Amino acid sequence: MQNFFLSSLFPPSTTLTMARQPTASLHSQHRKVQCRRVLPSSFRDPTKNPETSRDSEPRRLNEEELAEVKKAMEAHFQDGRMPRDFQIDMVVAQEESRDAMCHAATGLGKTFIAAAPFLLERNKTRVTIMVSPLVALQNEMVETFKKEYGVTAIAINSSHGGCTYKVMKDIASGMYNIVLLSPEMLLTERFIRNVLRNKEFSARVYSVFIDEAHCISHWGESFRKQYGRLGMIRAFLPKGTPVTAVSASLTPRVARDVRGSLQFRDGYLFVNKGNNRSNVSLVVRSIHNKADSYTDLDFLIPDGTTQRLAIKKAWVYCDHIHDGSDIVDHLQDRLPPELHDAIRPYHATLEPDYREKCMRLFREGHIRVLICTDAAGMGCNVPDVDIVVQWKLTGKLSSFIQRAGRAARGPDRTGIAVLLAEPSAYTLDTSPPDEPAFDVNEASQDGATSQSGKKTKSKKTAKSKTSQAKKSRPQKPRLSKEVAEQHGRWRGQRDGKGDSVPSLSGAAVTTSPPEVHIQEDTEGTHALVQTSTCRRTVISSVFGNPTPVVTVPCCDICDPTLLDLTRPGKAKKTPRNPKAPEINPDPHIALSLRNWRSRIYERDYPGAFFGASSLLPDDAIDIIASLPLFTNKLIEAHLQNKWRYWTRYGEDLVQCVLHAVEESEGALVVSEGVHGDLESGPQIGQEPEPRTCEASDDRNIAQLNVSASASGARSSRSRQTELSKNPRPAKRRRANKRAQGDAIEGASVFELDTTTAESNATAHASGNVGRAGSEGQPAIQSAAAIPPIPNTVELVPMSYRVPVSHTQSFGYYSSYIPYDRPP
Known part of the structure; x- marks a missing residue:
């Protein structure tokens, strides 16, 4: 592999001159080999091979060439729209062979920057290498390029057979204008040897386009390390090939990381339009009910819904697949059986055919709510999504901005983005490490008075090695409940109590809340949750956005009536799980339950791929047969929350147990x-x-x-x-x-x-x-x-x-x- 990359970095015509130490010193020290790259004249002087190389210094387009670019871009829009200024600037930068970076909100047309150069006649035979992080996004962009821009494109990923020799041959021969692939696919030995080092392909390369460029900083060091190595692509391309990076979530630090990783040259262009979505309102509130009940999402399905179109189109994002499955079950339970297919999961572990069909039905409106992970978090373009909900905090604010950008992407549409945060997010102290924490463990001393005025007592704990180790660990500081309330902990409840913000309503508070700081590691996620001022101000501070211009109600701080659109449902009163009995099953009861299980299995699930034990596990049989009392209430308490078939078979099972008890009773009766x-x-x-x-x-x-x-x-x-x-x-x-x-x-x-x-x-x-x-x-x-x-x-x-x-x-x-x- 090392020899391959060495040979890839130097063309076949490159000569290596090697200088060695004198022979006498080889036995006393390591041999040192010095390599000096000597390029052929055609690579040293671009003018001697103008067809396969670009100028090392960016050139400026003259007025005539600028007018040609604008005219070609304006001709594409036939509905009276005009290209945006930043789109023209980015296309001109590619024509001038300049590296460029664009920070713009989702839905503003960053994809058009990659397609617009091929509207010029001189670029019809050129090719752009486009790096995209997700398979679903790659496949969607292929269709977008073909249908909206008339540009030929291909996605190289697992859903299309991967990087086959036929695909690489077609790419090298110039069959496609845009080649979409992941960084892992781009930097494989197979693709480098058969495509990047192909002279015919190299002569046609127009630019390298990095979509969702923030992934270079977020994923390049751990999750997907090939993102951090994308800069080496320059070694395989003609000199002067421009690199373009676009994203909707570039903080100043992330922007520096991207420029350094991609080895931007002097004279690069940086366009910052900000990621403010003027047609999307923001709502941030706490999860008020029990988290695993998911009743905080009841606002997505109005009570008594019987019509499919009564459900607003929504995307619900969660970071764990098992949470997504439970959310699907909960929302489907709020609908009649014939509408259960309006709620569907969407994540990377599902089959590609299912995801493709699911996305198509969602676009058509048959599916109304998608419960998804990051598989649909970046770039997916569905124009009529009304609501986007983020279930629990994201690791970085960039993730929430990307997901919120899926709302109202179509022209003249409005939407709402909702962040449902854990209650603990309101008590985290965001002050920098070098500053004293506010109200952290102040009430843990004897006789200390908390902000609520109540005396608290300290608990004496044994000084063991374990406790000493726990004390030595750095713990996240926490704020008091009063401060959490001032940060909005109780805003958005079902009854509307606590919607007012103390700092805005003028209510008297005993202690003013501490200043909210933007944490570098989370990009200000907790600051967005705890702020008592406009939430867009926090986002603008994090990403350096220009002054936002909003055409809808701004956020729940500026307009509390937005909270009426996201009220939680009624809290479920779930009974506490009873203590499991000592496992000592009655053999007659256990045998009766196994026989009942077999009868149900043969009656309702003949020929199923699962066995009878999947219908009623042996562990459940042992617990029921070990109960000290056999009553309907006790059996229900042990099975209702743990056995998924209780609603369907619970009553029948109880009758089986009571009948078995009667049989046992008959054996005990003497006369x-x-x-x-x-x-x-x-x-x-x-x-x-x-x-x-x-x-x-x-x-x-x-x-x-x-x-x-x-x-x-x-x-x-x-x-x-x-x-x-x-x-x-x-x-x-x-x-x-x-x-x-x-x-x-x-x-x-x-x-x-x-x-x-x-x-x-x-x-x-x-x-x-x-x-x-x-x-x-x-x-x-x-x-x-x-x-x-x-x-x-x-x-x-x-x-x-x-x-x-x-x-x-x-x-x-x-x-x-x-x-x-x-x-």
């Missing part, structure tokens, strides 16, 4: 004649009536003993697991003792086979009734000897499952099992 409920059974502390046990009782008890033995074994296994996880000897001994006790109880006390039941029947006939034991002793205790239930024991209906180890008898009390802990 149907004595089975009752709480009203007919004995009261607490009362002595039960004695009764005579029948032989059939033993068979029922035998059925019970099978499950009781299993319960004891399960308890033993769980404590054996506890034993294996316990490294301390004392706890190991206690856990081992408990495990052995459970095993003995399950094996000796509850085991009863058919032979013992028959012997008990004989014992009943002879009147010798006793407790189950060994050596042929009777298995059932005398009814008169059954102890009464103590007053402290609570009676629980048998429709609830309780541990068998808490059962006192299996006779009359089989329907009222004592339970020594609250359910």
Whole structure:
């Protein structure tokens, strides 16, 4: 690879002269090789090869040539419009072989700067290399160049088969005027060897055009490092080839980075029109409801919407795909089923065919709201977007400016850009590091008084290594709640309270808010959120914009009525998730749930690519089968917020569980004649009536003993697991003792086979009734000897499952099992 780039930097006709150290010094020090580039005469003197090289010094167009450029650009607009001054200046700079940079708002026609030179007859056979960051943007620009400007263009990316030999041959032969590709594709060995070093192609190169040039500074050092190496493209192009960089978010620092990376020559042109969108209003407010409820976005779907066109066209940007999926689900739930397709996700992980179709349907108006990431954040040109929403703060203000620029791009249209910020953004101290932080941890000392007038107490913490390490870490300073309120924390609520800005309304405040500073790393994102003055002023300060001229309501600070367009929905009262029970599933309940799951799967999802366990996970079955009580409310509390099929199958599942409980109850009942409920059974502390046990009782008890033995074994296994996880000897001994006790109880006390039941029947006939034991002793205790239930024991209906180890008898009390802990 190193040899390739060395050979690429020097043409084949270049000679290398090498000077070496004397032979005697080679053994005592490293050999030093000095290389000096000797270019052929045609490269040293542009006049000797004028067809393949440009002048090293930019030349100025005369009046006749300037008039020709303006006439060609004006002829393109047939609807009475005229080219903007900055567009003419940028095209003239390319004609003069001057490097140029343009900072202009989205929708002002920066793409026309790349296409306009090909309106001149002398440039019909030339080619421009255009670098674009996103595949979707490249494909869209190809269509724009063809349909709007009549310029041939091709995008080299994965959606079109990549960089094939046929594509490279067509490019080298001059079939296209504009070649769009990513910096990673441009700097590959394959493209450099077959295209850039092709003499026929090199002779036709007109310029290099860098779209979204701010990516060089934002991504060039970490995310996409090839952006930081774009300057090396000059080594493969004719001398004097101009480089043009355009963006809608160039801060002074970013502009310096771009010029240095692209190796701008002296005499370059810089046009700063600013990124102010005069036809787009700005609204910034806090997320007031619970973030994962997404009800703050309810203003996108009006209540009771039944018509597709009643939904305004909107783009919702979020930086995480899982947030986007949840937002899609929430907004679709606010619509009738036939309108669910009006809300669609759009991000880079989706198939290219889906994204292409999705964007087409969005343009046509069938899709009304797109939930997207940066895949549609830069350059996508849809003229009739009414609302753009940014969900949570972006890392840099440039990202929000780019996304807000998707709104109202068509002529004579107006739009609104909304930033929904996390509540924590209002308490971050933006003061520079060298200045003292305002009201940071002032109330953490003993007896300190907070701004709300309440006393606060400090908490004594143990001085451990962990706590010392945490104290040594630099923490972001935070402001008080009162200052956050002055910064607009409660503006834009559903009831309208807190919409006024204290600094504007004249309200008395105990402490004036600290000055808002523009942070370099975020480009002033928090300053935009916390400001109590016009938000466009902050943006102009960050990007050096000229004085803004606005044709719509400016922002929510200047015109608070804009907040009425973005009020949050009603907060959802989600119940707290109950504490998960100790996993000890009832085998009969678990088996019934698995059988129910299989029936539902075979009935509703025959031949599906997923299995029955995807319908109801085994973990959910274990939790439900381990509940201490089986009630509709308790089952719903455990499944409603976690099981996606609760709305559809929840009621059926509950009936399945209750039916299984009834079957288990039937196994525990000794005799149907004595089975009752709480009203007919004995009261607490009362002595039960004695009764005579029948032989059939033993068979029922035998059925019970099978499950009781299993319960004891399960308890033993769980404590054996506890034993294996316990490294301390004392706890190991206690856990081992408990495990052995459970095993003995399950094996000796509850085991009863058919032979013992028959012997008990004989014992009943002879009147010798006793407790189950060994050596042929009777298995059932005398009814008169059954102890009464103590007053402290609570009676629980048998429709609830309780541990068998808490059962006192299996006779009359089989329907009222004592339970020594609250359910």
